[in-house]
Amino acid sequence: MSSHPFIDTESFYLSPDISSTSLTDPATGIIPAPTLSKLKNLGPARLRDMRTQNSSMQILSHLPIDTSPKQCQKLNDALASSIVMNQDRFAGLALLPCWDAKSAAEELGRCVSKYRFVGGVLGFRRGEGKESDGVGGAGVGGLFEELWKVAERYRVPVFLRPLFPSKEQVAQFESPSPGVLPASITGALFSNLYTTHAVSPILLVRLYLSGAFDRHPNLRLVLSQNAHSIPPLLPRILNVVAALPSNLKPTRGFLDVWQHNIFITTADTLDVPSMRALLKQTPVDRVLGSGIMTELKESDVLAKDEWERVGWRNAEALFGLRGGAERAKREKSSY
Numbered sequence: 001m002s003s004h005p006f007i008d009t010e011s012f013y014l015s016p017d018i019s020s021t022s023l024t025d026p027a028t029g030i031i032p033a034p035t036l037s038k039l040k041n042l043g044p045a046r047l048r049d050m051r052t053q054n055s056s057m058q059i060l061s062h063l064p065i066d067t068s069p070k071q072c073q074k075l076n077d078a079l080a081s082s083i084v085m086n087q088d089r090f091a092g093l094a095l096l097p098c099w100d101a102k103s104a105a106e107e108l109g110r111c112v113s114k115y116r117f118v119g120g121v122l123g124f125r126r127g128e129g130k131e132s133d134g135v136g137g138a139g140v141g142g143l144f145e146e147l148w149k150v151a152e153r154y155r156v157p158v159f160l161r162p163l164f165p166s167k168e169q170v171a172q173f174e175s176p177s178p179g180v181l182p183a184s185i186t187g188a189l190f191s192n193l194y195t196t197h198a199v200s201p202i203l204l205v206r207l208y209l210s211g212a213f214d215r216h217p218n219l220r221l222v223l224s225q226n227a228h229s230i231p232p233l234l235p236r237i238l239n240v241v242a243a244l245p246s247n248l249k250p251t252r253g254f255l256d257v258w259q260h261n262i263f264i265t266t267a268d269t270l271d272v273p274s275m276r277a278l279l280k281q282t283p284v285d286r287v288l289g290s291g292i293m294t295e296l297k298e299s300d301v302l303a304k305d306e307w308e309r310v311g312w313r314n315a316e317a318l319f320g321l322r323g324g325a326e327r328a329k330r331e332k333s334s335y
Helices: 033-039 044-052 069-086 101-115 134-141 145-154 167-171 183-197 201-209 230-242 254-260 272-281 294-298 304-319 324-333
Strands: 007-013 057-062 090-092 094-096 120-124 158-162 221-223 262-265
Touching: 007 304, 033 044, 057 069, 057 094, 057 304, 069 090, 069 094, 069 101, 094 101, 101 120, 101 145, 120 145, 145 158, 167 183, 201 230, 201 254, 230 254, 230 272, 254 262, 272 294, 294 304
Parallel strands: 007 057, 057 090, 094 120, 120 158, 158 221, 221 262
Antiparallel strands: none
16 A cells, blocks of 8 residues: 555556567567556556556656657657546656657647646667767757757756667677577567666766757756766766866856756666665755665665655656645545
């Protein structure tokens, strides 16, 4: 039984209409069948799972995939239709086209104004050519300026998430050549470790050095995957920035941006030592609860007030939500 209004800030669904036939399609076949079934369900079964996991609300988006602006619109429309009758249990995030900055800005504005979505998800991919780190590269080139403007205008955050791997990417690891792993092992590795492999601190550092946070001081970005490995590297990043010539430094310091513009979800913070390490370099009011946090709640790593902030108060403030206490009462009475 849950007596608190825990808000899971990083939840996903997968449209049944997403194909996985061509090499460029998302490799949904690597997702275990039970998990795949849950991802495709936005009805009573998901609500039952939420009760089991002591979650009173989900911040929900489509699985980050590389798709066209038109397809993003269709997926966002479908999400809005699916959650409209359960707005006290779900809040939507718009899936944004990751290689079309103008369309990304338009889609975020459309979903926030039309459907009252509480933010957007912008996918990225690295290590595959000049466009592979789209967000960081585009940030330096100023191509995503319009998106940052829209996010500031509507006061909504943007999640930076690695794109789900394509069948072509997975196939590179499944060749029968000597030394290459069989498909059964590759699926487990990609399902559990790919997103961590796909992120890097360089993306956010490049965006910072482009002056984006000087131009958009109220821009709020949300990271997961242990904050792109930034917390343990924060002293090194600060030293790198400090050593730059003055004419190349943004007006705002990186630490200032880190403490005021960046939020971190606990989706990949799976144990108490990892949470302790995160909190050493991250203000607790910038940490957002996600996933199953029973171990963290029962430990002494978070004081009562800190748990309330991580569990739901930070999310309510960031996403403009209301009624956490009321949700908790309804959730408790539903058992």
